[in-house]
Amino acid sequence: MISQKARYALRALLLLAARGGNDPVQIAEIAEKEKIPRKFLEAILLELKKTGIVRSHRGRQGGYSLGRPAKDISFADVLRVTDGPLALSPCVSVMAYRKCDDCFEVSVCAIRKALLAARDATAQILESRNLAAAAQQLRRSGAL
Amino acid sequence: MISQKARYALRALLLLAARGGNDPVQIAEIAEKEKIPRKFLEAILLELKKTGIVRSHRGRQGGYSLGRPAKDISFADVLRVTDGPLALSPCVSVMAYRKCDDCFEVSVCAIRKALLAARDATAQILESRNLAAAAQQLRRSGAL
DNA sequence: CCTAAATCCTATTGACTATGTAGGGATTGG
DNA sequence: CCAATCCCTACATAGTCAATAGGATTTAGG
Numbered sequence: 001m002i003s004q005k006a007r008y009a010l011r012a013l014l015l016l017a018a019r020g021g022n023d024p025v026q027i028a029e030i031a032e033k034e035k036i037p038r039k040f041l042e043a044i045l046l047e048l049k050k051t052g053i054v055r056s057h058r059g060r061q062g063g064y065s066l067g068r069p070a071k072d073i074s075f076a077d078v079l080r081v082t083d084g085p086l087a088l089s090p091c092v093s094v095m096a097y098r099k100c101d102d103c104f105e106v107s108v109c110a111i112r113k114a115l116l117a118a119r120d121a122t123a124q125i126l127e128s129r130n131l132a133a134a135a136q137q138l139r140r141s142g143a144l
Numbered sequence: 145m146i147s148q149k150a151r152y153a154l155r156a157l158l159l160l161a162a163r164g165g166n167d168p169v170q171i172a173e174i175a176e177k178e179k180i181p182r183k184f185l186e187a188i189l190l191e192l193k194k195t196g197i198v199r200s201h202r203g204r205q206g207g208y209s210l211g212r213p214a215k216d217i218s219f220a221d222v223l224r225v226t227d228g229p230l231a232l233s234p235c236v237s238v239m240a241y242r243k244c245d246d247c248f249e250v251s252v253c254a255i256r257k258a259l260l261a262a263r264d265a266t267a268q269i270l271e272s273r274n275l276a277a278a279a280q281q282l283r284r285s286g287a288l
Numbered sequence: 289c290c291t292a293a294a295t296c297c298t299a300t301t302g303a304c305t306a307t308g309t310a311g312g313g314a315t316t317g318g
Numbered sequence: 319c320c321a322a323t324c325c326c327t328a329c330a331t332a333g334t335c336a337a338t339a340g341g342a343t344t345t346a347g348g
Contacts, residue, residue, distance in 0.1 A: 002232045002259070004307065007246070010255050026323070035246065040308055046325070059316025062323045075258045088146045102151070102179065108285040110278035111154050114219045114270065115146070121265035126258065134254035141252040148336065170294070184337055190296070203345025206294045289348100296343065305334075314325065 006082040008036045009044050013078060016054065017070040017135040024056070024063030044082070051081050070132035076123060086123050092116040094123070150226040152180045153188050157222060160198065161214040161279040168200070168207030188226070195225050214276035220267060230267050236260040238267070 011034045019025060027045065031038040045064055048054045055067045066073065076086060080095060087093035091100045092115045103109055155178045163169060171189065175182040189208055192198045196211045210217065220230060224239060231237035235244045236259045247253055 001229070001234070007244070007255065014254060028323090037308060039310080042324075043308090043326095049324095056324065057316090058314080058324050060320095060322045061317060062315085064324090085145070090145070100151070108282065110158060110281050111151065113281065114273040114278065117273070118266050118269045121269050122262050125262045125265050129258040129261070134258065137254050137257065138252065172294090181337060183339080186295080187297095187337090193296095200295065201345090202295050202343080204293045205346060206344085208295090291348090292346095294343100294345080297341090299339085301336100301338075303335085303337105305332100307330100307332085309330075310328085312326090315323080316320105317322085318320095 002079060003083050005040075005044055006079055008034070008041060009048060009078050009082045010075070012036065012041060012045065013048070013053070013066070013073065013131055014135055014138065016064065016066050017073075017131040018138065019065075020070075022065060024061075024065045026063040030064070047081055048078075051077075053077060053081065066131070070135060071130050073131045074127045075129045075134075076126035079126065086126060087119040088115045092119045094119070146223060147227050149184075149188055150223055152178070152185060153192060153222050153226045154219070156180065156185060156189065157192070157197070157210070157217065157275055158279055158282065160208065160210050161217075161275040162282065163209075164214075166209060168205075168209045170207040174208070191225055192222075195221075197221060197225065210275070214279060215274050217275045218271045219273045219278075220270035223270065230270060231263040232259045236263045238263075 012030050015030055015034060016025060027038060027042055030036065031041045045054060045056070049056050049064075049067070052067045053073055054064045056062065056064050079086060085093040085096045087096075089100060089112065090096065090098035091103060091106055091109070091112050099106060100109075100112075103112075106112060156174050159174055159178060160169060171182060171186055174180065175185045189198060189200070193200050193208075193211070197217055198208045199211045200206065200208050223230060229237040229240045231240075233244060233256065234240065234242035235247060235250055235253070235256050243250060244253075244256075247256075250256060
């Protein structure tokens, strides 16, 4: 299951994507529109900023906007920031490989082979879904 | 990421599958061979038993054996017991559907559409991998 | 029938994580 | 300058994960 943090992040980013424009949107506004606890959202946006997914503008009239075109921000990008690797095991993670603590021999691990196939399937989907497409979908269904 | 519990469960089940035979294997033996904390393994096997994945024999000369043919026990079956639904969100779970707490309208949720595709891809893989195939793989590579 | 060996069951513990809150520091537009 | 805004650190609370403890129940075999 994805975390609540991930849901909040995705909702906030979809709002930014829907705005499209370049003027920053303030935390307070996002929090209110998306019913996200303000201080928690603050922390989430800060993390997203560190990875370049969003950009911030400080001071009066400040706020957040997307760090790159919405079509270049995938669901996988976001989930990796909020929830860590997509993989079901460190030994099948592409972005953050690590041997399992109790694995005696990676190359012959039958569990690993299955989890690797699962990771590839998940990553293929989540990397192909981006904010632009999702926002457009919402627009078409009249939800925005 | 899957839980440690899931790893232990899969390893224990692979051992049972490799034995093939019908005579029960005792907790103590599985724990020692697979380096699993004995009491923890006890709890895991108990859970697996409740869902029919394994069968137990009490009393002297007791122990555990697979509850059905190894080829009919998928990785998905096991992970659902130890780690809950495969889905990344309750609203895309087939085995345990539930509306997300803060979802205003399921039918137009753009997040849901992506997570649903991810679930289908993962489930397709994990339901197709079973203990018999995994055990055979181990046998071929000389790990058993 | 008695006992040893095994599973079954409930409760508890310690460490860690998830979700949020509090308070103030740093920056910048007007 | 000052007020609005993001930035940062610390803390709180509840829940989950991994493991342990201790005994109750069942059964094979003498």
